[in-house]
Amino acid sequence: KNLTEKEILETAEQVFASGWKSIKLYFMIGLPTETKSDLEGIAELANQVFNRGKKLIKHPEVTVSVSTFIPKPHTPFQWLDMLNREEIRFRQNYLRRSLKNKWINFKWQEPEMSILEGVMARGDRRLGSVIAEAFAKGARFDGWTELFNFSLWEQAFQTEGVDPNFYLEAKNEASILPWEMIDAGVAKDFLWQEYHNAFQEKETLDCRNGSCNQCGVCDFKSIYPRFNFFESSANKPTVVWKQISEEEKVKKVRLYFRKVGEARFLSHLEMVHVFARAIRRAGIPLKYSQGFHPQPKISFGPALPVGLESQEELVDIEIKGGFSLPNIINQLNQQLPLGIEVFSGEEITLQTPSISDSLSEVAYAFRFTGSPSLSRYSPKEVKKKLDDFLSKTNWMITREHKGQLETLDIRAVVKEIIFNHETVEFTLWGTQAFRLRPQEVIKAIFGLPEEELLTLPIKKTKTKLGKKWDQN
Numbered sequence: 001k002n003l004t005e006k007e008i009l010e011t012a013e014q015v016f017a018s019g020w021k022s023i024k025l026y027f028m029i030g031l032p033t034e035t036k037s038d039l040e041g042i043a044e045l046a047n048q049v050f051n052r053g054k055k056l057i058k059h060p061e062v063t064v065s066v067s068t069f070i071p072k073p074h075t076p077f078q079w080l081d082m083l084n085r086e087e088i089r090f091r092q093n094y095l096r097r098s099l100k101n102k103w104i105n106f107k108w109q110e111p112e113m114s115i116l117e118g119v120m121a122r123g124d125r126r127l128g129s130v131i132a133e134a135f136a137k138g139a140r141f142d143g144w145t146e147l148f149n150f151s152l153w154e155q156a157f158q159t160e161g162v163d164p165n166f167y168l169e170a171k172n173e174a175s176i177l178p179w180e181m182i183d184a185g186v187a188k189d190f191l192w193q194e195y196h197n198a199f200q201e202k203e204t205l206d207c208r209n210g211s212c213n214q215c216g217v218c219d220f221k222s223i224y225p226r227f228n229f230f231e232s233s234a235n236k237p238t239v240v241w242k243q244i245s246e247e248e249k250v251k252k253v254r255l256y257f258r259k260v261g262e263a264r265f266l267s268h269l270e271m272v273h274v275f276a277r278a279i280r281r282a283g284i285p286l287k288y289s290q291g292f293h294p295q296p297k298i299s300f301g302p303a304l305p306v307g308l309e310s311q312e313e314l315v316d317i318e319i320k321g322g323f324s325l326p327n328i329i330n331q332l333n334q335q336l337p338l339g340i341e342v343f344s345g346e347e348i349t350l351q352t353p354s355i356s357d358s359l360s361e362v363a364y365a366f367r368f369t370g371s372p373s374l375s376r377y378s379p380k381e382v383k384k385k386l387d388d389f390l391s392k393t394n395w396m397i398t399r400e401h402k403g404q405l406e407t408l409d410i411r412a413v414v415k416e417i418i419f420n421h422e423t424v425e426f427t428l429w430g431t432q433a434f435r436l437r438p439q440e441v442i443k444a445i446f447g448l449p450e451e452e453l454l455t456l457p458i459k460k461t462k463t464k465l466g467k468k469w470d471q472n
């Protein structure tokens, strides 16, 4: 924390002199290179703080609170191992014995809790089933010591065949770390260098006061080091605009993909995460929005209802660098989960209207033999019902929308219906399509009950874009 012992003692003295009776000191044990003398140093410092207080007040209270070092992801120590349970307990006991003064309280975290924290911080996707299993066995509110039951977690690890110690072992430079798919901004090379600097006791200066250490976070346009007071003072650094290289140039691509199988249960928001993650894993640099919460520039068309498969979905992404389209598609498909596959794409200008603004038609299809109610109709009867619907100039329905009843003319939304033996394909006008679920059209025409609509195997088959004036 860049505080000298002298500064700590002087501050403690000021605190006691100002009337406070107790001081809590926070320490961490288990850091690399720690020796017994470091633990003794904690006890010594606590004693000195107590003695400064004793000179000023009658009963000073000092509490020493000790946590255990966890080599956290995205830090220079991410490659280190963590102390095991026995060693943590040994060091805690050693420290407790070193604190001989009965007026100094000692607080610590149970080693089992630290171990579990370490595993959760450093673990991978296999922990998902362990967490579910521990929950099933009754693990709840584990942050509350009175409810924390480590044996439930041990059983869960055993049931799921996951060795927690594996996650706490040291890694080397070549190790694939589970958290590498998250880009925290700081370059891995920089962290590796810092890791070595730490062992050589080389200090890295605060870049806000001096020169850039090239950690990789800043682009020196929207992201650069600053103190808060820069905004209102003459100290604001001058931003130097660089010539944009080919690698930094932004391009926008429109990708066409399928969403089928289990992937149909991914929500619209989850799809944004899925694509952002896949793009990062593919090593394609994404463009982010500006401001305090930069978001990846990924935009889909109107949300596809959860549970509906689609043979043609669209997404626009803005990326940097000279990646070719086939390269992007190929690399993305290697990273996307099962059920999502990009099958084509095109490069578009940054000014191209969004997918939602360009939507011209959306088509859905279902097999009427897939529904118990509909399969009671003969093909002739199905055709008659469809013709009847199409012959009308309007077809009003009343439905509940956002808690209010509204009336909607669904005939105006349906462009065409094609009946082909067992399959019904209907096309909705793009500008209206997002107002209507495909199930609502089927319900209106055939009067199907709500429960059956939920299981009707409807698929989205086509998304057509065009200019707004193409429609209606």
Ligand code: SF4
Pocket (backbone or CB within 6 Å): 207, 208, 211, 212, 213, 214, 215, 216, 217, 218, 224, 225
């Ligand atoms: S100036 Fe930016 S890039 Fe350089 S070390 Fe500081 S945070 Fe990292």
